[in-house]
Amino acid sequence: MDLLPGVRAAEVQGRVRTHYLESGPADGEPVVFVHGNLSTGRFFEHLMPGAPERWRILAPDMRGFGRTEPAPIDGTRGLGDWADDLVGFLDALGIDRPPHLVGWSTAGAAIALVARARPVASLTFLDPVSPYGFGGVFRDGRPCFPDFAGSGAGVANPEFVQRLRDGDRSEDSPLSPRTVMNATYWRAGHREPPAREDLLVDEILLTQITDDGYPGDAAPSEHWPGAAPGTRGLLNALSPKYCDWSWLPTLRDRPPVLWTHGGQDVVVADGSALELGTLGAGGVVPGWPGADVFPPQPMVSQIRDVLEAYRAARGRVEIEPFPDSGHGPHVDAADRWAATYWAFLESLR
Template sequence: MRSHRVATDRLELALVESGPEDGIPVVLLHGNLSTGRFYEHLFDDAPARFRLLAPDMRGFGDTERVPIDATRGLGDWADDTFALLAALGIDAPPHLVGWSTGGAAIAAFALEHPVASLTFIDPVGPYGYGATKLDGTPHFDDFAGSGGGTGNAEFTARLAAGDRSEDGDTAPRNVMNSSYWRVGHREPPEREELLLGEILKSVTGDDGYPGDSTTSPNWPGVAPGTRGILNALSPKYCHWAEIVDLDPKPPILWTHGADDIVVADGSPWEMGRLGQLGEIPAWPGADVFPAQPMVAQIRTVLEAYAATGGRVRMERFAGSGHFPPIDARERWSALFFEFLESV
């Protein structure tokens, strides 16, 4: 494994990679509140002909600290990825892997540039995160209930303070161990400390996590702003259902942890479900603001992709959480590299 920095025409990115420099490019984009190092344990499993590239994306890790323009959805991440490949002299269509937030970014990339394949790992849904019905229609015209105002203030403060404790539900360590993978899974102590440290490198505030917000007359009183990562994930700006119209259509692998609570039909991280649970007062009810059916949205779009000629493989990982490459490493790695070899 090699770790270095790459200057591009957009920003300087931190990168971990493995494999030959002339190998087939495989770019792995991490999710929200993580870095490229969440993938590094997979490098030893990779067939020798692949060059695995796992950058720290804008707003996270050791990459240059520059703002996220949320009005572009994950367009900044997609363009940063293209700039990285150009700086490395890679012009072959890459295999792209996107976990959670990274899933929307690889879809945005594919809508603009040729790709060899797309692997979605528990991706944010095709209509963004929060406040939409199955077909992507928002509950309110201003997309209230999504964006930067939906972040947990106590968690954000502890993130900014570099809190490494195990005190309370909002401790970043406990959020990682209860939400990133299945409950009960713990990485070896050294690895856990490393990954926690990577999370704590996240940029916080209006230009990072969670981003800015605006007030709304609609429940729960907040609507998306224009800066930062949670606004980039709002359905106001984030949507990738258009991949159904790609021509040609790259092969797609979608893996999903059955115990994922972050991307789920009725995720306790989403405003509709939190209102239903009574965690946020004055919920207007399921007729007005139902929980977002995230997994159903993903499945519907990918089924449409397949129905229009695309090759799609969907795999549900029983007993796995939001990131099967860690809590189901052997099974996920075998499936993933088998998929790459078949393309």
């Protein structure tokens, strides 16, 4: 594996055999970058060479992704498997001091769960999934339908899943992994250098495409659009039926929080381009029952509501918008995001 200068790759046996990248001194203060859906630790690699020397930076591949041992994801635990894997990963490395955790997208829910399980030094939510999961809920988290129809693996695009399974590296279709990455991960028009883009596509294609990985299984529903969450795999773990971190303000020990959000994010948004309420309202998915029944999910507003409640409970919250960024400001505004993050950590000393 060709890595950037100063970056090392290794594996450690925790709850699962975990592949990870690392930089910085072995006795440095631990910082853990946790990737989201359809990505790996290498989506953070570029941040490592320029990081301040005091930090030991770790970027694991999470269960179901990358080079980590394939293992089933119990969707009914939300991101509980990921959270427990992270705790096991830290324990296997002998890290007993509270870590700084960064959770991108899906991993936002996982790092919140870690903070409920053990002391952490800080939480950084990097365009996280809503505190009420992805799809099919009103602003206060109530489900649009009692079986949470319209969320989970049953609403995944089958052509996109097949192209992942086939290892499609092209950009011949709007549903090829490369095209989807460039259209939804970054701001409009952003492209990584060709070699880096190829590398990231290859990392996406390491995804475990099964009912136990991505996208998961599904259940039929009498409600629109005809599918409800199953019990296995990542997209079910992200369903509001199982994914919830709205309890964050009730933490007894409230670590400092940083929330960074891309203003052009089409994945996590008040009206996400990937969510059934938005797709139904736009006529992309027929039969939409209307905004009174299944509104576009106000994801950013939900995040803000929970973090303002956290602040009201005397938790420290810093909010840093990236108006010109997409779902991954740590990539499409890498220098500014890195400067913001290291300054946040420095402010905690």
